[in-house]
Amino acid sequence: MxxxxxxxxxxxxxxxxxxxxxxxxxxxxxxxxxxxxxxxxxxxxxxxxxxxxxxxxxxxxxxxxxxxxxxxxxxxxxxxxxxxxxxxxxxxxxxxxxxxxxxxxxxxTTLAYSFYVRKGSPVRWDGKQLSGYRGKVGTDLGWSVAGDLARLGIAVENAVGVATNLAKLRLGRIDVYAAQDVLVAALLQGDHGLVALRPAIVTKDYYxxxxxxxxxxxxxxxxxxxxxxxxxxxxxxxxxxxxxxx
Incomplete structure (x- = not known):
C-alpha cells in the first residue's frame, strides 16, 4: 500500500x-x-x-x-x-x-548491534570472543551484522523478524541473538528476562x-x-x- x-x-x-x-x-x-x-x-x-x-x-x-x-x-x-x-x-x-x-x-543516525541472552545465561562476550553458548547465534535474514559475525568466526541462524528471534531466545531454541538495539528495545518494553551483553558488537552509521x-x-x-x-x-x-x- x-x-x-x-x-x-x-x-x-x-x-x-x-x-x-x-x-x-x-x-x-x-x-x-x-x-x-x-x-x-x-x-x-x-x-x-x-x-x-x-x-x-x-x-x-x-x-x-x-x-x-x-x-x-x-x-x-x-x-x-x-x-x-x-x-x-x-x-x-x-x-x-x-x-x-x-x-x-x-x-x-548511528546505531549499535548487541548480543542478547536470557538473564543468568553463562554466555560471555569480551568484545572479541563469544563463549558459553550452544549451536548458532540467531540473527535476522538480510541484516549486515551476519557479515560481522562471520568475520568473528561465529555461525548464524537466520530468521525473519525481531519478534520471532526474541521468541526463539526466550524458549531456549537459541542461546544468543545478535540484534540492533533500537529494534529490541521497542519490543522488550520492560521485559527484564532478556539482557544485552556489553560492549556492543559493532556500531554503524546508517544512510x-x-x-x-x-x-x-x-x-x-x-x-x-x-x-x-x-x-x-x-x-x-x-x-x-x-x-x-x-
Missing amino acids: LLPLAMQSVCAAVPLRLVLNDQSSPPYLLGNGAELENPPGLVVELVQQAAQACDVSLQVERQSSLRQLQSLRTGNADAVPLLSYSPERAQYASYPMRHGQPDPRFRL LPFSLQFSQQYGQVVQCMWQQTAGRRAVLYQRRGPSYGN
Missing part, C-alpha cells in the same frame, strides 16, 4: 518511492506493518523535510528487511532509509561516498541509499536529498527528539 507523504505539485516534483522497514525503530521510525504512527519517527520527518526542499514527491511503502534490499536491487524502490553500508550493497545502491568510503557527514537506476536518472536530486538531510539532521533531532521521549 502506497501512502503519500508530501503534498507537492505533481507536475514539478520528482516522484520518489521510499521503502521503509515494517518494524518500529523508535525514535527514528514508528509503527509496525503497513501503517506509520503519528508522528512517524525522526528519520521519516527528516526525509520529508528534505523531499520538500528538493521538490520531491514521496510515496512510501513498508516492507521487511530482506524485501527492502530486493526492492532496492531491482529498482522497485528508489530509496531505503536506515541502511548501513556494505560493499555488497554498494553493487546495487548509491551511497554518499568520500575517498572510497561512506561519508559519515551524510548519515541519518539514505538510492537505487542505481534512480541515481543515474536523478543525480542532482540524490545530491540534494543527502545535503538536505545532513544540514537539517542535528536541528530536527534536537527540536523534535523530546516528542519521541528522546
Whole structure:
C-alpha cells in the first residue's frame, strides 16, 4: 500500500518511492506493518523535510528487511532509509561516498548491534570472543551484522523478524541473538528476562541509499536529498527528539 507523504505539485516534483522497514525503530521510525504512527519517527520527518526542499514527491511503502534490499536491487524502490553500508550493497545502491568510503557527514543516525541472552545465561562476550553458548547465534535474514559475525568466526541462524528471534531466545531454541538495539528495545518494553551483553558488537552509521537506476536518472536530486538531510539532521533531532521521549 502506497501512502503519500508530501503534498507537492505533481507536475514539478520528482516522484520518489521510499521503502521503509515494517518494524518500529523508535525514535527514528514508528509503527509496525503497513501503517506509520503519528508522528512517524525522526528519520521519516527528516526525509520529508528534505523531499520538500528538493521538490520531491514521496510515496512510501513498508516492507521487511530482506524485501527492502530486493526492492532496492531491482529498482522497485528508489530509496531505503536506515541502511548501513556494505560493499555488497554498494553493487546495487548509491551511497554518499568520500575517498572510497561512506561519508559519515551524510548519515541519518548511528546505531549499535548487541548480543542478547536470557538473564543468568553463562554466555560471555569480551568484545572479541563469544563463549558459553550452544549451536548458532540467531540473527535476522538480510541484516549486515551476519557479515560481522562471520568475520568473528561465529555461525548464524537466520530468521525473519525481531519478534520471532526474541521468541526463539526466550524458549531456549537459541542461546544468543545478535540484534540492533533500537529494534529490541521497542519490543522488550520492560521485559527484564532478556539482557544485552556489553560492549556492543559493532556500531554503524546508517544512510539514505538510492537505487542505481534512480541515481543515474536523478543525480542532482540524490545530491540534494543527502545535503538536505545532513544540514537539517542535528536541528530536527534536537527540536523534535523530546516528542519521541528522546
